[in-house]
Amino acid sequence: MPDPSLALDPITSPVTGAALPLLDLPASAPRDARPGISGASPQELLSWFADRGEPAFRARQLADHIWSGRAGAFDDIHTLPGGLREALAADYRFDTLVGTDRRKADGGLTDKALHRLDDGRVVESVLMRYPARGSRRERTTLCISSQAGCAVGCPFCATGELGLWRDLLPSEIIDQARYWRRELLAEGRRLTNIVFMGMGEPLLNADAVLAACAALSDGNRFGLGQRHIAVSTSGVIPGIERLTALQRQYTLAVSLHAARPELRDVLVPLNRRYPLHDVVRAATEYAEVTGRRVTYEMVMIDGINDTAADARAAAALLRERLAHVNLIPMNPVAHTPWQPSPPERVEAFAVILRAAGLDTTVRRNRGLDIGAACGQLAAEHAGQPAPDAVQRRREAIERRSAAALGSAAAPGNGAPGNGAPGNGAPASGARAPSSDRARARTTRMESGNVGEPA
Numbered sequence: 337m338p339d340p341s342l343a344l345d346p347i348t349s350p351v352t353g354a355a356l357p358l359l360d361l362p363a364s365a366p367r368d369a370r371p372g373i374s375g376a377s378p379q380e381l382l383s384w385f386a387d388r389g390e391p392a393f394r395a396r397q398l399a400d401h402i403w404s405g406r407a408g409a410f411d412d413i414h415t416l417p418g419g420l421r422e423a424l425a426a427d428y429r430f431d432t433l434v435g436t437d438r439r440k441a442d443g444g445l446t447d448k449a450l451h452r453l454d455d456g457r458v459v460e461s462v463l464m465r466y467p468a469r470g471s472r473r474e475r476t477t478l479c480i481s482s483q484a485g486c487a488v489g490c491p492f493c494a495t496g497e498l499g500l501w502r503d504l505l506p507s508e509i510i511d512q513a514r515y516w517r518r519e520l521l522a523e524g525r526r527l528t529n530i531v532f533m534g535m536g537e538p539l540l541n542a543d544a545v546l547a548a549c550a551a552l553s554d555g556n557r558f559g560l561g562q563r564h565i566a567v568s569t570s571g572v573i574p575g576i577e578r579l580t581a582l583q584r585q586y587t588l589a590v591s592l593h594a595a596r597p598e599l600r601d602v603l604v605p606l607n608r609r610y611p612l613h614d615v616v617r618a619a620t621e622y623a624e625v626t627g628r629r630v631t632y633e634m635v636m637i638d639g640i641n642d643t644a645a646d647a648r649a650a651a652a653l654l655r656e657r658l659a660h661v662n663l664i665p666m667n668p669v670a671h672t673p674w675q676p677s678p679p680e681r682v683e684a685f686a687v688i689l690r691a692a693g694l695d696t697t698v699r700r701n702r703g704l705d706i707g708a709a710c711g712q713l714a715a716e717h718a719g720q721p722a723p724d725a726v727q728r729r730r731e732a733i734e735r736r737s738a739a740a741l742g743s744a745a746a747p748g749n750g751a752p753g754n755g756a757p758g759n760g761a762p763a764s765g766a767r768a769p770s771s772d773r774a775r776a777r778t779t780r781m782e783s784g785n786v787g788e789p790a
């Protein structure tokens with residue numbers, strides 16, 4: 337039998353060759369063959385009624401109830417005759433989410449939902465309420481999932497640990513937003529922003545994600561402005577190019593995490609297929625064609641990607657581009673050996689970026705106490721991995737990152753691999769051994785990756 341400690345990637349991803357599922361996945365139940373109604377185009381619904389000899393206004397009555405948030409089932413649509421309601425239910429599902437578990441955090445400002453799909457797969461969404469502050473209006477941001485799991489396998493991400501179960505349908509993506517619109521109606525709040533920062537790599541499910549974006553931003557359907565929808569990607573260049581060709585006003589967020597190729601190969605394994613500089617070039621073209629500033633996300637990991645040398649590399653890469661940088665302290669995840677960067681290191685990083693003229697925001701995490709954001713509740717649901725498997729995973733990640741940091745380090749550049757942090761921070765090797773840290777951490781937590789400025 338091969339030595340499992342040598343295998344970082346026990347299941348090979350069709351995308352990167354590097355998916356990392358540690359967990360036994362729950363068995364998949366048969367799919368419901370009926371499509372979700374929210375994924376049907378307005379033309380499709382018009383034809384459905386026309387085929388039954390019904391006038392066009394029936395389609396408008398139906399659409400009103402699909403999108404308003406007032407109905408939970410076809411049977412709630414009393415403006416439609418009973419026979420039509422039954423016929424609709426035979427052909428479509430009103431909702432593709434068959435059940436939802438909820439947790440609250442941040443004194444009730446953050447809500448996390450674990451949605452169950454027809455086949456037993458689960459996906460997460462996180463709702464964050466931002467009260468009005470100064471001249472800023474009240475906002476309510478929803479973070480949604482685009483896939484059940486993810487094939488990219490970033491080693492700091494709980495979803496990456498799950499591997500890819502499957503792509504979501506457009507309706508399964510949209511129905512996360514419809515779920516929260518219904519819930520928010522009762523609070524008298526409106527959803528103001530949607531970000532694709534939940535489970536999955538949106539641009540590896542681009543057909544469904546772009547169809548969902550079209551529905552979410554259509555004034556006759558969900559009705560959110562294009563600028564209020566953000567698509568976050570780990571750098572899928574063909575997907576970025578498709579977005580550029582569409583010429584919409586969606587916000588593009590690129591998960592950069594490292595500006596040095598060797599390190600990004602480790603932090604974002606997709607970098608081996610779509611290298612950093614090409615990703616930034618594609619994102620810059622998006623900015624130039626759409627006039628929209630691109631957001632670059634950097635998860636800050638203690639002693640790994642947070643040195644002065646890393647900050648200088650990011651500044652050199654992004655300066656003079658239509659860019660905004662978000663620095664997000666990593667939320668600890670059970671299978672990684674890493675810790676979040678301390679606040680003063682994140683601040684020092686921000687200072688270097690700002691000195692290069694880059695707008696930089698330090699984010700605070702939301703929902704830490706409930707593991708808000710991608711993957712953590714789903715990972716819990718899938719069951720805890722065996723402690724020895726977690727330990728082997730951590731050691732493998734440490735070996736891989738140490739090798740990358742060693743090769744990325746140039747004399748005096750401050751990379752922790754050479755033991756000479758440029759910003760006076762301790763090198764990663766100065767921290768407690770990973771087994772001690774493993775004992776100290778008994779719960780699985782990971783990032784609320786869309787927070788507001790700290």
Ligand code: SAH
Pocket residue numbers: 486492493494532533534535536537538568569570589590591633635664665666667668669709710782783784785
């Ligand atoms: N797959 C896409 C979108 C979903 S992940 C992407 O990677 O961009 C959304 C964001 O959450 C990414 O920027 C990702 O790097 C971040 N993230 C994942 N795990 C995290 C963690 N443990 N701590 C902080 N942010 C995390």
Ligand code: SF4
Pocket residue numbers: 486487488489490493494495496497534535536537570591710
């Ligand atoms: Fe996938 Fe994004 Fe998580 Fe990476 S950070 S594993 S791309 S969901």
